[in-house]
Amino acid sequence: MSTSQLLSALSDGAFHSGDELGEMLGVSRTAVWKQLKKIEELGLALSSVKGKGYCIEGGLDLLSKVLVMDSLSSECRLLVKDVDVRASVDSTNTVAMSRVNLGKGYVCTAEQQTAGKGRRGKTWLSPYASNLYLSVVWEFSSGAAALEGLSLAVGIAVVDALAQAGISDAQLKWPNDVLHDGKKLAGILLEMAGDAAGPCQVVIGIGLNVTMPEGAAIDQPWTDINSIDASVADRNRLLALILNALIPLLNNFERRGFAAYRQRWEALNAYKNDEVAVMLGERAEIGINTGVDDSGALVLKTAAGYRAFNGGEVSLRRMS
Ligand code: BTN
Numbered sequence: 001m002s003t004s005q006l007l008s009a010l011s012d013g014a015f016h017s018g019d020e021l022g023e024m025l026g027v028s029r030t031a032v033w034k035q036l037k038k039i040e041e042l043g044l045a046l047s048s049v050k051g052k053g054y055c056i057e058g059g060l061d062l063l064s065k066v067l068v069m070d071s072l073s074s075e076c077r078l079l080v081k082d083v084d085v086r087a088s089v090d091s092t093n094t095v096a097m098s099r100v101n102l103g104k105g106y107v108c109t110a111e112q113q114t115a116g117k118g119r120r121g122k123t124w125l126s127p128y129a130s131n132l133y134l135s136v137v138w139e140f141s142s143g144a145a146a147l148e149g150l151s152l153a154v155g156i157a158v159v160d161a162l163a164q165a166g167i168s169d170a171q172l173k174w175p176n177d178v179l180h181d182g183k184k185l186a187g188i189l190l191e192m193a194g195d196a197a198g199p200c201q202v203v204i205g206i207g208l209n210v211t212m213p214e215g216a217a218i219d220q221p222w223t224d225i226n227s228i229d230a231s232v233a234d235r236n237r238l239l240a241l242i243l244n245a246l247i248p249l250l251n252n253f254e255r256r257g258f259a260a261y262r263q264r265w266e267a268l269n270a271y272k273n274d275e276v277a278v279m280l281g282e283r284a285e286i287g288i289n290t291g292v293d294d295s296g297a298l299v300l301k302t303a304a305g306y307r308a309f310n311g312g313e314v315s316l317r318r319m320s
Contacts, residue, residue, distance in 0.1 A: 003042075006035045013059025015052040039119050042112065043213065050059075060129045061107060061235055071240035073299050074246045081105035083243075088113040088128070093191055093205040099191045100201040105247070107238060109134040116207065119189055120315060124207050125216055131224070132208040132235055133312040134242065137201055138250045142190045144196040149258025149296025151176045151190045151311060154204055157249045158186050159268055161241040165232045167225070171270035174289070174298045175311035177210075179270050183223040184207055204250070206242060210235055221230035257293040266291050276300070277320040285309070286319065 009024050018029045025032070036054060039046050042118070065085045072080060078234045081102060089095050090110045094117075096248055104123060113126030113133050125131050142312050155176045162170045162178070162185075171267040173180045178186035186208040195201035209224035210233050216222075258265075269291060277284040278300060285307065287300030297308040298316070 001040045010056045015055045017053035041235040064246045065238040068240050073244045076244045079247045085132040088112045091117050092133050092135035096203040104139040105284050108135040135205040139201050152296040153261045154188050157245040161245040164241045172268040173270045183221040212302045226257045277317045279315045
């Protein structure tokens, strides 16, 4: 018996006795008990009450390949090779990077990441069955230059998916943070494999906070879907909506380029016309956020004139 089997048995949020769980899963009470310890280690709220047994308070909304596949649009279904649903991985991006040979359309998602990666070497907090962590492999034929602005365009897909889910006021902070009410709701991390000058594969990683446990240690203002509108916090539906928006965008991006998405990005620019600081390591460049150019670079109006910044390892802060 695996931890996942026991978790599915407890996902209904009801009490189950050790004997009942053992019978359901065809194992001894001792085997059940060992797996219950592992569930506690995942940080899930497992209650045990004498005479009643065990339950996971509030139940669990586990990821289901069938539910996700059933909610994909016909366009998306043709382009998605596999939705690989895992219980626990180090990072879905790392798994996807090791599967780039499977070609475009491989999607990896997991209940938990033990080493989730954020931008600029940060970690991405990824507790079990709480949020969405997904990575998509895509192939592009004309090298890195054709991919300028791709990570910004991915942000648009996430905002569009949120609007489909009923959250219509998400915004984008350059280069690719998804904000709601000024707080971070989702993050995007692109990694590239292959030839920067020729055919290359890109892993597009997205982390969306759905129901972050209380007191999560995150070093910036954040929010989650559950706090915005608990009625839309269905992870399988959200995952399908993200893929329905993202996959067609990836399929068209190389032909269209970022210029085709620029206006839409501008409309979602959270800090438009604000005074901002672009952090370049220890150094900060201050200016007015005038928007992005056709390559997705941020254009600041500084005391020394207009200056354009590319994404990479750069970050942005609002001055007031
Ligand atoms: C950021 O710092 O804003 C980017 C966060 C990206 C997190 C996602 S979660 C799925 C994928 N796997 C990872 O390890 N990181 C990305």
